[in-house]
Amino acid sequence: MSATTDQYVKLEVAGQRYAIRIEEIGEIIKPQHVTAIPGSKPHILGVTNVRGNMVPIVSLRYQMGIEETEMTSMARIIVVDHRGEQVGVKVDGVSQVVQLTSVQPAEGAQAMRDGFNCEGIGHTEEGLLGILSLSRILEGQAWLES
Numbered sequence: 001m002s003a004t005t006d007q008y009v010k011l012e013v014a015g016q017r018y019a020i021r022i023e024e025i026g027e028i029i030k031p032q033h034v035t036a037i038p039g040s041k042p043h044i045l046g047v048t049n050v051r052g053n054m055v056p057i058v059s060l061r062y063q064m065g066i067e068e069t070e071m072t073s074m075a076r077i078i079v080v081d082h083r084g085e086q087v088g089v090k091v092d093g094v095s096q097v098v099q100l101t102s103v104q105p106a107e108g109a110q111a112m113r114d115g116f117n118c119e120g121i122g123h124t125e126e127g128l129l130g131i132l133s134l135s136r137i138l139e140g141q142a143w144l145e146s
Helices: 134-139
Strands: 007-014 016-021 025-030 042-050 052-060 076-082 085-091 093-100 103-104 118-126 127-132
Touching: 007 076, 007 085, 007 118, 007 127, 042 085, 076 093, 076 127, 085 134
Parallel strands: 016 127, 052 085
Antiparallel strands: 007 016, 007 093, 025 076, 042 052, 076 085, 103 118, 118 127
């Protein structure tokens, strides 16, 4: 994927560490009041107000086939632009921005890390990070159809 140094945001979902290219992220916010949408699909947690805009919040855990949990003080909403609309993606936590110089394309078993398709594998002193593409994840699913 990359031979140069790129910045990624390190995040956690169900105890596993992943990273997202910083360019994909509009902003990261603490969970605010999320209003459930009656009759919506289970991956849509609801909507929240982000700077005057109603933004749908979707569950990355659900996409990964992991049971959803309550919002905790560590949870964060990663706001991204998807098809010209803001979408919030709930993750269990965000820890830091890291620079990765060694990112390899994910192949075979590595591509299916934790049963989820990773775009690449980043190498850090703490171990491996599955590199996710939120735009690819959102594009690959009918996320916002209810």
